[in-house]
Amino acid sequence: MPRSNDTIALIATPLGEGGIGVVQVSGPQALEMAGKLFRSRRATSASGGLLPEIDLTKAQSGSLFYGTIHDSEGLIDEVLVSIWRANGGPTGGGLVEINCHGGIMAVQKTLEAFLKMGARKGKWKELLDGVAPVQEGLDLIQREALLLLPRAKTRLSVKMLLSQYQSAPGGLSHEVRKLGEEAKRIKEKLMGCDTPGVASAFHLLLSSLTALVNSSPFGLALVNPLKVTIAGAPNVGKSTLFNALLREDRVLVHHEPGTTRDYIIEFISIEGMPLELIDTAGLREAEGVEGVGVEWARALHQEADKVILMLDASRHITQEEEGLIGTLDTSKVVPVLNKIDLVGSRCPPEADALQLFSIPPCEVSALSGKGLDGLRRMLVKEFLPEIERGPHRPIVFTQRQKGLLEEALSVARGLPRDIIDCFTASEVCQKLDQLEKLLLGVLKE
Ligand SMILES: Nc1nc2c(ncn2[C@@H]2O[C@H](COP(=O)(O)OP(=O)(O)OP(=O)(O)O)[C@@H](O)[C@H]2O)c(=O)[nH]1
Ligand SMILES: [Mg+2]
Structure with missing residues (x-):
């Protein structure tokens, strides 16, 4: 049985899988311990001097940081750290995930660094019991990105997944939500026979949706x-x-x-x-x-x-x-x-x-x-x-997303070009409704 005041650390990815390995630390001391071992990328100024460290104990829940992890002997690895602060986590308190790039040695040394600071070596069962609740509040796209991050094989894959994980502009969630809202707005305008601007808004929606579907071979190949x-x-x-x-x-x-x-x-x-x-x-x-x-x-x-x-x-x-x-x-x-x-x-x-x-x-x-x-x-x-266009834009990265967005695109393409005719509005509105539901389906379970 987990003791509630324990901070536990464990390796959350199978060893030897290659790519990135994840060390999870949870419990009352998790954020504090991670704060001592982690240096964010912003910690060094252009002149080489140290900038104030990011205080992980004060970081917002769900934030991600790029940086390095160090023990008393020096640099262990370049890492990606995610922070969850909630009552979740196997032993309560915060949850920190350290995504190491450097293979088995880096993962093991990172785990040992936490154990030396007083963390107890945890078991898989404790991880499974406790992690899910702290990640509530994420939509399905964000969860998919988070789930795939530990298995990402290259830095570009990591950057792409990180961008999609964000709920800000530039992320897939944001774009899909925006397109869903746009379908709804067009529908409402049509229902009110308020047609000016509707055709161009629909045209824009169609081209954004096409761009999303076209990004899928790249996103899927990165994952x-x-x-x-x-x-x-x-x-x-x-x-x-x-x-x-x-x-x-x-x-x-x-x-x-x-x-x-x-x-x-x-x-x-x-x-x-x-x-x-x-x-x-x-x-x-x-x-x-x-x-x-x-x-x-x-x-x-x-x-x-x-x-x-x-x-x-x-x-x-x-x-x-x-x-x-x-x-x-x-x-x-x-x-x-x-x-x-x-x-x-x-x-x-x-x-x-x-x-x-x-x-x-x-x-x-x-x-x-x-x-x-x-x-x-x-x-x-x-x-x-x-590759030239970079990873910081909405990119489709799972077959599930691709399937739903392709379906949405075919519904959108099936709408009459001259969408502004309000006499066929009820039929068009039904389709727009279907489109909106499909787009929202990409975000929800
Ligand atoms: N000169 C030259 N020799 C090469 C080159 N590439 C491979 N070799 C030589 O060709 C021989 C066979 O190379 P391998 O890479 O073992 O060939 P392989 O196709 O894997 O052979 P198998 O495993 O038997 O199917 C070796 O002696 C290599 O050094 C090349 O670009 N130039
Ligand atoms: Mg050979």
Whole structure:
């Protein structure tokens, strides 16, 4: 049984999941302890001097802060801290969530720092019993953002979710609420045959709703990293590319064909977009263990959102490779010609099969790194304009939101262009009512 005057600390995300780990601290001393370990980003002025610390014990409930967490030995990690002050929390008092970026070590060191300050190591049950009530008052979009924050894989994902978490302009909740109110206002004007300005207001509503729905591929990809497999014959340099994109020697590279037999998954970030990169066994007729690896590889390429098809620029395409190209969904293939360092001034081999792809192959040397920046950009090409526009605007980030907003958009598109005709008002008003309800449904459970 929890003791009511205890402050408890525990790791609230499964260890080893990667990305961000969350330490939760709750109880009467939670805010005070967190205040001692946390330094907000604003704590250092441009000249390097320390500005007054944010006092977490006085922070508003539901606020979030970006900064660093320190113990007596120095910096532990760059973190995101959320504060909840209510009678909730497993042992009463405040609740602090520290979202660490730095993997298992940072999460564990953060937990230890709280334990050293006198917090008791809590259990999962205590967390589940106590957390929900303190987060009341949030709408469903905000809850979704909060729930996804600990699993965000890149800083851009965190920033996007934080923006959507806010109920201020720039957040999805605010925008959806505004559009719902607008649908209602247009309906009321129509009912009163007060038509001036209605058509332009409706036009604006329609374009805002379209922009929201169009933001969903970007938002969803920030939350659910796209799966990118590396496909190709043995020895073309798949594992070398995997390591190069990861910027570490994660997998074995060898001149013998058939080196990779298993598949290996790691997360990478390109321009802030999280991607799940998968190295696979080289595709060829094989038996035994290698044959199993080849089967897995084929299944992974089928499931992937994108397939990097790697060919060796220093030799001609084989019949087996021609066959492989025929089995891939060409719309999701990013063709790559590797080992261009061996080609010198000679042109890389032309292949009719490469004409199948809508984009020309990226010419790279996975060994020297040449051409990899171009490949990186190619992998996130469709998101580049969205990345440019930044994360601080309303962005749809769950399938639930997307589904409801798409439905709302189709209702809005079904309305007559000339909405100002008040003789058809009752029919139009019904639709506007439906539109308003759908929009409000995005906010509520
Ligand atoms: N010159 C040159 N050699 C490369 C390049 N990329 C890879 N290699 C070499 O090609 C050989 C095979 O590389 P791997 O990365 O193991 O190839 P793989 O496609 O993963 O091979 P499997 O796992 O057997 O399917 C190694 O000797 C690499 O050093 C490159 O860009 N240029
Ligand atoms: Mg390999």
